[in-house]
Amino acid sequence: MAVVVSRIKVRLGIAAAALGLGVTLGACHSQVENVPLSDQNIYFSDKFYDVKALSPTRALIVGYGGKMLATDDGGTSFARIDGGTDLALYKIAAVGNRLWVVGQKGLILHSADGGKTWQKQDSGTKVYLFSVYFLNESRGFAVGDRSTLAETSDGGQTWQARQVALAPQDSESEMALAMQDPIFYDVRFTDERNGWISGEFGQLLRTIDGGQTWTARQNTLMTPESGIVDAMNLPTFFGQFVINDREALAAGLDGRIARTRDGGATWRFEPMKLAFPLADPLYQPYVTADGTAWAVGAAGEVVRLPAGQTEWTRADLGMPVYTWLRSVDFADAQNGWLVGGYGTILRSEDGGKSWKVCLG
Template sequence: MRRWLVAALGMAALFATGCHRVEEPLPPLPERLISISDKFFDVAALDADTAIVVGYGGKILRTEDGGFTWARIPSGTDEALYRVRFVDSQRGWICGQDGVILHSEDGGRSWTRQNSGTNAYLFSLHFVDHEFGWAVGDKSLAVHTRDGGRTWTLHKITSAVAEAQSAEEALAEQDPILYDVFFRDRDHGWVSGEFGRLFQTTDGGTTWVARERSLLGPEIVDVLAIPTFFGLSFASANEGVAVGLEGKIARTVDGGRTWKLDAVDAASALTDPLFAPFLFPEGTGWVVGASGQVLRRSSAVEPWLPASLGMEVATWLRSVTWWNHDIGWIVGGYGLILTTRDGGHTWTPALA
């Protein structure tokens, strides 16, 4: 009896101790730098391993190991950041909502805000050296600097050559949004935008001429049917492309004086927008767009063909860039960052 009582008391003590044991708190989960709610709008490659990604909510990410690990860089803003451009491994600029322009002189490790002089959305910028740059955005507005962004001058881009327009055309094309800008040097530049606007300058932006009417022909019979163009890229002083709505790609081979619709694989039947092109100097290139669309051109004389990323992509792709013919980057919605190190044969998503 005594032995049974001792055992019972021991069991009771054991259960009592278990019921009153204080659980150790679990360590907090590390904050994810990349999540499905992220929207990334642009990426710049600084070298074979270093890249900067910008996006919604003022987010800036930087990698130094080809995308294996990432660091979040303070931007000082919650505004969306749309474009990032570097002229060398150290000096770069970012533009975005509310006239935001940020500048880095240490390879994107830190950023300071410059006074753009406007609160308009700035969708794109481009620098040809550490002093000369342009940014473009809403309501046909642009800002220009000749001192690396210490001062910016406000412009409104309109065509220096007046063209006869119907009242409907004039109303539709009033203050179009400008989506992209590209300069080959301090004199020669191009701007693309809403209502198919394709502007060209040969005097550093002092004057601009609208060139989109050269697209009129059997495929586009009405000025109002020219699609909005979201992105520009030039392979040389003469050859460039603009991409936009309805999967349209316009091409110039005379420095932007005239444009024609470029050949796209007929089986692709593109209807969704294309957002960003990238051309290599020899004319090969890549284009990305809505619904995970990716196109590739293997030579300057061949049509654009669909390219596989090796995975199902259920979001828009906003930017594509390449460090060289092997190392490239694509970014888009749902926190998507893809990189390749074999010329686009295989793509790897970034996880952080």
């Protein structure tokens, strides 16, 4: 029973990303009052899980129920794309004009024309896949439930899925047993050999052999400074961002952000300078071309760390956001997007100094 309760609590983090917002109006606005109604593609019931900025004006957004939207004009209008599924879509990967999206029940979709048309690929698994990452047009990885890692070397024409073997826990408790079969929420690689996986129960795994073997590095977070002395108290990490071959960020439960500066060998929690501490999860970190770091999460939380500074602070979006935000992405240092529940799509054209609501 303890395992079931634990899993439910953890999944609420991502399924809090499954309760959501949606807006039914048009274009991008600094506030939503007094905007005329029109035929729209965005609704209050929409739940958006990921956004990929493909250019300063083009973006792809995916979410619950197989919903897929694209804009070519910076959010003034959105077109509905038929992905051929009603399963939830969680993450997008892009290499040039080729795109991949993963979702429920082992779903992988692929587009070779920039997202206009999509075909299903056989992932080799039926577990939920929460993240996908491609190094180039051929080599890609996807991760999900039950410690699942799927790999391809031919652009997804064939995938091989397996369960990553983790070192057994010392304890025989139900929680310890569950920690041997965690959900993987995100995967990133810097080259053919070096990569990271983040996930449930604080999992921060590192590979230096292209994914053949993985080593858990989350225990390096257990220090006197962090106040965590038991691996079972480590926060689940939902999202990562790789800055370079040595440095990466991971964001997770309790508003915690961890950073590695040595290629994932060791991790440390980031300092926060907040009037009110974060109590809700952070889902996704991102670092823009100018070095500014962002992280988004539940309860509309957005924190940022300007380049050269050492403490994260809350970002001012210029408006209240009453729902979770699941993803952040920038095309360059200026043009960025935030998406989340209730059909929320926010757009910035000035590096995050100001944000506008895109209403479809």
